[in-house]
Amino acid sequence: MKSAFLEFIRSSEGFAREVAEQVPAPSAIIGSSLSRVDGPLKTTGTALYASDYNFPRMVYAEPVRSTIANGTIRSLDASVAEKMPGVLLVLHHGNIAPLFRVAKGGGEASESRPPFEDETISYWGQYVAVVIAETFQQAQAAAAAVRVTYDTAKPNVSTKLDDAIPAMGATCGPKVESRRGDAEAAFTAAAVQVDETYVTPVETHNPMEMHATVAVWDGQNFKLYESSQGVMNHLTVMAEILGVPKENVQVISRFIGSGFGGKLFPWPHSALAAAAARQLNRPVKLTLTRPMMFSNVGHRPRTQQRMRLGATAEGKLVSLQQDYRNHTSPTDDIEESCGEATPFLYSVANLQITSALVRRNVGTPTPMRGPGAVPGLFALESAMDELAIKLKQDPVALRLAHDTLIDEENKKPFSSRHLKECLETGATKFGWSRRTPEVGSMRKGDLILGWGVAAASWGAWRGGNEASVSLKRDGTVRVSSGTQDIGTGTYTVMAQIVADKTGVPVEKIEVVMGDSSLPPGAMSGGSTGTASIIPSLVDAVKSAVKVLLATAVQAKGSPYLHQNPATLTMTTGRIHAKDQSPESGVPFQDVLRMANLAAANGNGKSGGLGSDTKANDYSTHSFGAQFVEVEWDPGIAKLRVSRVVTVIDGGRIINKKTATNQIAGAVVMGVGMGLMEQTTYDPRNGHAVNDNFADYLVPTSADSPEIDVTFLDIPDPMMGEYGARGIGEIGLAGVAPAITAAVYHATGVRVRELPVRIEDLL
Numbered sequence: 198m199k200s201a202f203l204e205f206i207r208s209s210e211g212f213a214r215e216v217a218e219q220v221p222a223p224s225a226i227i228g229s230s231l232s233r234v235d236g237p238l239k240t241t242g243t244a245l246y247a248s249d250y251n252f253p254r255m256v257y258a259e260p261v262r263s264t265i266a267n268g269t270i271r272s273l274d275a276s277v278a279e280k281m282p283g284v285l286l287v288l289h290h291g292n293i294a295p296l297f298r299v300a301k302g303g304g305e306a307s308e309s310r311p312p313f314e315d316e317t318i319s320y321w322g323q324y325v326a327v328v329i330a331e332t333f334q335q336a337q338a339a340a341a342a343v344r345v346t347y348d349t350a351k352p353n354v355s356t357k358l359d360d361a362i363p364a365m366g367a368t369c370g371p372k373v374e375s376r377r378g379d380a381e382a383a384f385t386a387a388a389v390q391v392d393e394t395y396v397t398p399v400e401t402h403n404p405m406e407m408h409a410t411v412a413v414w415d416g417q418n419f420k421l422y423e424s425s426q427g428v429m430n431h432l433t434v435m436a437e438i439l440g441v442p443k444e445n446v447q448v449i450s451r452f453i454g455s456g457f458g459g460k461l462f463p464w465p466h467s468a469l470a471a472a473a474a475r476q477l478n479r480p481v482k483l484t485l486t487r488p489m490m491f492s493n494v495g496h497r498p499r500t501q502q503r504m505r506l507g508a509t510a511e512g513k514l515v516s517l518q519q520d521y522r523n524h525t526s527p528t529d530d531i532e533e534s535c536g537e538a539t540p541f542l543y544s545v546a547n548l549q550i551t552s553a554l555v556r557r558n559v560g561t562p563t564p565m566r567g568p569g570a571v572p573g574l575f576a577l578e579s580a581m582d583e584l585a586i587k588l589k590q591d592p593v594a595l596r597l598a599h600d601t602l603i604d605e606e607n608k609k610p611f612s613s614r615h616l617k618e619c620l621e622t623g624a625t626k627f628g629w630s631r632r633t634p635e636v637g638s639m640r641k642g643d644l645i646l647g648w649g650v651a652a653a654s655w656g657a658w659r660g661g662n663e664a665s666v667s668l669k670r671d672g673t674v675r676v677s678s679g680t681q682d683i684g685t686g687t688y689t690v691m692a693q694i695v696a697d698k699t700g701v702p703v704e705k706i707e708v709v710m711g712d713s714s715l716p717p718g719a720m721s722g723g724s725t726g727t728a729s730i731i732p733s734l735v736d737a738v739k740s741a742v743k744v745l746l747a748t749a750v751q752a753k754g755s756p757y758l759h760q761n762p763a764t765l766t767m768t769t770g771r772i773h774a775k776d777q778s779p780e781s782g783v784p785f786q787d788v789l790r791m792a793n794l795a796a797a798n799g800n801g802k803s804g805g806l807g808s809d810t811k812a813n814d815y816s817t818h819s820f821g822a823q824f825v826e827v828e829w830d831p832g833i834a835k836l837r838v839s840r841v842v843t844v845i846d847g848g849r850i851i852n853k854k855t856a857t858n859q860i861a862g863a864v865v866m867g868v869g870m871g872l873m874e875q876t877t878y879d880p881r882n883g884h885a886v887n888d889n890f891a892d893y894l895v896p897t898s899a900d901s902p903e904i905d906v907t908f909l910d911i912p913d914p915m916m917g918e919y920g921a922r923g924i925g926e927i928g929l930a931g932v933a934p935a936i937t938a939a940v941y942h943a944t945g946v947r948v949r950e951l952p953v954r955i956e957d958l959l
């Protein structure tokens with residue numbers, strides 16, 4: 198990196214200027230608060246979710262789940278179940294046609310072990326059989342009649358993750374994730390030290406729509422109706438598991454009632470439904486119940502993180518260490534990358550991050566919204582708050598003093614980092630200057646107020662994507678891509694981009710996705726959807742318009758016959774000369790009619806961020822600041838998050854309304870993480886005892902605070918034409934540590950193990 202450029206980058210003013218030059222100003226449709234284009238379909242019940250599909254001769258599958266968490270199946274007796282009314286088949290290890298593992302590089306499965314591979318049981322609820330019957334009720338009744346006995350070993354679901362870790366280099370670590378300077382020596386020599394351990398519990402993904410598969414087999418091809426955050430990956434994985442060519446599998450996920458990461462990778466029920474459909478030659482529907490969501494489709498693993506921070510007496514951070522571990526399943530090594538944000542969030546010369554895994558008898562963990570960074574930031578931001586208190590410094594000021602425009606991990610400048618503005622804007626909006634730092638010093642009537650703050654960060658990436666655009670002779674536009682909308686607003690954002698590029702109103706733009714037979718699209722994960730789709734979509738529009746302009750200079754009767762197409766353009770849905778107004782031109786559909794064409798089509802294809810050599814010179818992340826107020830009523834021991842101000846640096850915002858929904862929803866999820874959510878396993882048998890909404894608490898409307906969402910809306914020059922980064926996950930980052938900081942401010946109790954419980958405060 199040239200040093201003159203680094204100097205330039207260090208001045209954020211100069212950087213803002215450079216950004217403004219690189220990213221063109223958008224039209225009014227970009228950044229507008231357009232309501233979801235698919236909203237009416239959803240609110241009228243017209244949108245079909247996976248389990249809404251029904252077919253002639255369709256039958257129902259109900260899994261039988263293990264009642265132990267560790268051991269082997271000794272016997273499985275399906276004879277009673279098989280004779281029950283309507284029962285067609287009971288599949289298990291002994292009679293299922295082979296299901297295969299997914300080869301390395303062949304797509305991302307959730308559990309590496311295909312269902313029924315052997316008779317080993319490694320977690321409670323593991324599928325041991327599946328009953329297929331004419332009706333759902335018959336399948337359920339028969340599933341309860343399958344008799345299974347086990348050779349049982351003692352399960353390990355211990356919440357203390359203090360296990361002895363194997364030698365360096367073994368599968369489970371310990372592993373050095375990041376290192377610079379001499380963190381140990383700098384910590385030992387530091388005048389002010391924080392050395393604390395932070396714990397986050399198992400959390401279960403609870404999207405409104407539960408997982409389901411409707412599998413249709415026609416003798417050669419599978420059609421799988423799924424609730425999937427990645428239809429293309431789902432196809433690849435299922436083709437491998439089922440042992441059929443990829444072209445014989447189609448995956449459909451038109452509408453999804455969210456996923457939060459739990460639907461990124463296929464789970465075993467999908468293969469079971471498909472296998473049953475093939476064996477019976479009938480369509481099979483398999484729906485998960487809410488309790489099954491707690492054992493069979495992943496979770497955010499438990500984490501334990503020791504943080505050591507060393508600072509000078511004046512408050513300069515000189516050493517930062519994070520040693521984290523998370524639990525994983527007996528069958529898979531899943532790391533919760535708690536050190537995701539630690540190496541670059543603050544300027545510090547000496548740093549070391551290590552990780553390790555410990556095995557528990559639980560199902561395989563999977564990403565949950567902001568995987569790694571979100572539990573990681575609970576530890577880092579809690580420790581920063583504790584350091585600020587030890588230093589008698591304001592926690593906002595301490596963070597501002599350690600802001601950096603260079604990623605000290607890889608020495609690259611950030612493509613666009615405005616954490617400082619997030620903290621400053623948030624402090625102003627929240628009224629932070631009125632905060633008195635003494636514990637319990639702020640009152641509102643009989644209530645004690647606590648104010649806390651934390652920074653947020655989440656990576657910014659984009660993946661490869663393909664899209665097609667069809668400008669049609671009826672004046673409408675069809676745009677398609679094999680990606681999906683998990684409820685975040687992707688349909689709407691795609692329509693907005695096409696509207697911006699063509700001038701055709703959004704009502705005339707049909708967006709088609711959620712089908713693996715469309716041009717291969719990106720996963721909806723890692724907050725990458727919007728940024729991944731845009732470049733290929735813009736390319737597709739451009740190539741379709743090019744076809745149209747070429748047609749305009751050739752079609753008989755065209756006012757532009759024999760002209761140079763390079764002098765023409767398309768705006769407001771009309772073809773016109775670049776140097777004349779759109780009104781002087783002709784509607785695009787008229788050009789198609791003149792040439793007797795049904796449509797002008799274009800395809801677009803874009804690589805991911807990794808293939809962008811310019812972007813690779815930068816560190817790309819989103820940032821944010823969370824300001825939280827809690828009300829503590831000591832008289833009745835009631836704690837409530839009353840107010841949250843969140844300021845997000847997420848690049849350019851394409852749709853203000855859907856983006857605000859994303860962040861507000863994430864803040865509510867943060868309240869759940871801070872005060873409520875925790876999956877608890879029975880130590881005797883590994884059963885998630887609170888596998889229902891009576892016992893696993895998530896925030897209701899009444900638990901939700903007043904939320905003020907602000908976007909800085911500064912485009913990121915490395916994220917494609919509009920400079921939009923993802924915003925699905927950043928809103929959750931930092932909420933929980935801001936809550937516990939506020940709780941400390943109100944009560945003087947530092948909660949280092951989530952969720953905060955009332956009994957912690959008594």
Ligand code: MOS
Pocket residue numbers: 426456457458459461564565566567568721722723724
């Ligand atoms: Mo997100 S955890 O990548 O769906």
